[in-house]
Amino acid sequence: MNLVTPDSGLLFWMIVIFGIVFFLLAKFGFPIITRSVDERSARIDKSLKDARDIEERMASWTQKEAKMREDARKGQALMLREAAEEKNRIIADARSAAKSEADKLLADARTSIAAEKESALRDVRREVALLGVEVAEKVLREELSGADAQRAYLEKMLDEAAKADTIK
């Protein structure tokens, strides 16, 4: 038995059969299997990557949302504060406007009252003066019926006038 001498018949059959089987499998067997599996692994890789991307995007969205909410809250607070300030300002303005109006009315009223009063007082004074003149006329007519009395009175009047001048 020669174990290390290749037998020609077996060599022939091995080359023929191995060749045929290899040809068939290389054409219809292995490429189909490996292509399908490669496609599948490519798809799995892509899906994993997509999932990771989506996760990242979700995380960034959540962050963005939180930030937006925070911004909105800040904006709201700011607006509320501004509105309150505006309100206060308007109220203060209105108040001051009303006050100044009232003051002006009051001042007008006061002036007109003062003017009225003045004119009323003037009238009264005139009336009183006229009445006084009439009364004095009547009294004088009564009293100055004599020449002495008239003279004395004249002198008295002159004194008084002089006195008034000096006072002035």
Added chain:
Amino acid sequence: MMAALLISLLLMLAAPVASAQEDVPVSEIIFEHIGDDYEWHITEWKGRHVAIPLPVIVKSSTGWHVFSSARIRHGEEYEGLRIDPESGKIVDTATGKRPLDISITKNVLSLMFSSLLLLVIVLLTARWYRRHDSLEEAPTGLAAAMEPLVMMVHNMARENIGEEDYRRYSPYLCMAFLWILLNNFLGIIPFFPGGANLTGNIAITLVLALCTFFTVNLTGTKHYYKDIFAPDVPGFLKPIMPVIEVFSALMKPVSLTIRLFANMLAGHIMILCMVCVIFIMAKYGPLLGGGMTVVSVLFGVFLDALECLVAFIQAYVFTMLSSIYIGLARSHGE
């Protein structure tokens, strides 16, 4: 484990004739199992030879001869041909020379069977992928079993040959791996249609190694040939390096041939020896014989388990080395 038990069972059927009086012809038994034959010997049954006769196809000086091997089984002459008792091969009776012999021997039949089996298995697997959308479904059944093996080799090709053109070589590597693996396992199965020592036959491993050799050396890049014939080495090495490189390129297929052949052959011989121990010890009485039977069955089980491991490892090593050699031949330099 089953295999070891079955081998012992088969030999128990075969043994009584031999072990009744004379010594057990250990080397004959072993060589019958690991060698080639013109018939497929199954067993001895009640002193009768149970074997499947196989067709003999021979072209001698008198032309083509096709007949059943049963006609020349016992050394008879038929159509001027007989089996030479020394070499066990068919020779021309007149001249004593070997004719052109492409008989369907035990190994050829096993080769046909295993190749057909591989063809069916892989085509059925491919059919699954053809009929199903592999993007939507996970493979089931045969496809699920074959996918990891095929993809293991495919990914090995990608790693060793490179992303660029590994797809061209992946089918050959898948084919070599699955073919060797299948035949290694079929060789461990001790009964028909397994049991032929195909991957432990040097003609088979030689063809496989030559396939790798030609794949490597016919598709090499310029850089690969430059490294062999005009490597960048100091001047005084220039005349020596090509000799060494050519020798190394030629030794690669030889090492591939011998590695697979020797490993599988040794495994077969070890298991057969373990089984033969039972029959050798039988004549030393029931105590020694029985004791050794237990020991050798245990060792047989161990060796069979080891052979299952070796069957895979050798297929893997052959494929890996092939892919590395191809990868080296496809290098484009730094």
